[in-house]
Amino acid sequence: MKIAIIGAGNLGISIAKGILKNSIASSLYLTKRHVDSLEAFNVEEFVVITKDNKLAIENSDVVIFAVQPNHLEAIFIENKPFFKDKHILISTVTGFSIQNITEILGSSNGVVRAMPNTAIAVGKSMTCISTMDGEHTKLKSAVKIFSVLGQVLVIPEHLMQAATVVCASGIAFWMRMIRASTQAAIQLGFDAKEAQQLAMYTAEGAAHLLIATGNHPEEEIDKVTTPKGCTIEGLNEMEHQGLSSSVIKGMMASYHKIDGIKDMP
Ligand SMILES: NC(=O)C1=CN([C@@H]2O[C@H](COP(=O)(O)OP(=O)(O)OC[C@H]3O[C@@H](n4cnc5c(N)ncnc54)[C@H](OP(=O)(O)O)[C@@H]3O)[C@@H](O)[C@H]2O)C=CC1
Ligand SMILES: O=C(O)[C@@H]1CCC=N1
Numbered sequence: 001m002k003i004a005i006i007g008a009g010n011l012g013i014s015i016a017k018g019i020l021k022n023s024i025a026s027s028l029y030l031t032k033r034h035v036d037s038l039e040a041f042n043v044e045e046f047v048v049i050t051k052d053n054k055l056a057i058e059n060s061d062v063v064i065f066a067v068q069p070n071h072l073e074a075i076f077i078e079n080k081p082f083f084k085d086k087h088i089l090i091s092t093v094t095g096f097s098i099q100n101i102t103e104i105l106g107s108s109n110g111v112v113r114a115m116p117n118t119a120i121a122v123g124k125s126m127t128c129i130s131t132m133d134g135e136h137t138k139l140k141s142a143v144k145i146f147s148v149l150g151q152v153l154v155i156p157e158h159l160m161q162a163a164t165v166v167c168a169s170g171i172a173f174w175m176r177m178i179r180a181s182t183q184a185a186i187q188l189g190f191d192a193k194e195a196q197q198l199a200m201y202t203a204e205g206a207a208h209l210l211i212a213t214g215n216h217p218e219e220e221i222d223k224v225t226t227p228k229g230c231t232i233e234g235l236n237e238m239e240h241q242g243l244s245s246s247v248i249k250g251m252m253a254s255y256h257k258i259d260g261i262k263d264m265p
Pocket of ligand 2: 164169
């Protein structure tokens with residue numbers, strides 16, 4: 001598969017790492033304006049680092065756009081003549097609907113929206129994918145690619161804004177939970193490295209329990225909360241302090257921020 005990533009920044013590099021780790025590209029073009037930061041990728045012959053988006057698009061079948069929202073329109077306008085029917089154009093750009101893209105390009109060009117997260121670098125992304133009705137072939141190809149790099153859920157496009165918060169921003173939210181748990185573990189006597197190890201693997205265990213059993217979180221919580229024990233004491237104090245409420249409110253704030261993100265300077 002010939003793949004280009006237009007905008008090899010934080011997300012673009014994460015996607016590139018996942019692609020390289022899983023050997024799914026016969027050629028991989030990585031573009032950005034300041035390419036010095038991509039030097040570490042200059043080791044494989046089939047990886048091309050360039051400022052030239054046209055070159056990358058013309059030599060690829062799958063083109064993944066991972067630029068900031070305020071850069072996408074100009075890049076589309078500049079490269080519109082080089083988009084051909086063969087191309088699977090995949091936008092990971094937040095707040096840019098397929099309708100917005102259609103208005104810029106004059107047609108949707110079969111564009112697929114994908115919302116991965118940075119865990120794609122280690123093949124553990126939860127990626128949501130949408131397309132316009134009727135674009136089944138390109139959708140299938142996108143699903144195939146992202147399925148190698150983690151879990152995929154095809155969703156109607158109106159849910160893409162929510163998916164951005166839950167899955168893409170979600171990585172940062174879970175990191176903060178793990179950090180908080182680490183800080184508590186340090187206060188309770190572990191050194192920083194051990195504290196993080198305990199927090200990370202306990203979080204991994206919790207997620208795996210749900211994945212493996214299909215159980216509801218409360219079912220698993222009931223198995224941990226010994227009556228009059230320390231777990232329910234801790235959980236109730238967390239809720240008195242607003243744990244669930246603050247997570248939900250934070251995610252709603254994140255969701256509403258996306259409303260105007262496309263037009264931000
Ligand atoms: N970060 C994340 O976890 C996620 C991000 N997203 C979305 O992905 C997009 C990228 O986010 P993120 O990676 O965080 O942003 P970054 O700023 O880290 O990456 C964007 C990259 O685009 C490059 N760029 C800018 N202009 C051009 C151009 N004309 N041609 C080629 N490359 C260009 C920039 O490099 P240079 O300045 O050198 O050109 C930069 O490295 C955003 O739309 C974001 O909403 C979606 C899901 C998760
Ligand atoms: O913070 C952001 O705007 C982007 C989109 C989701 C993750 N990062």
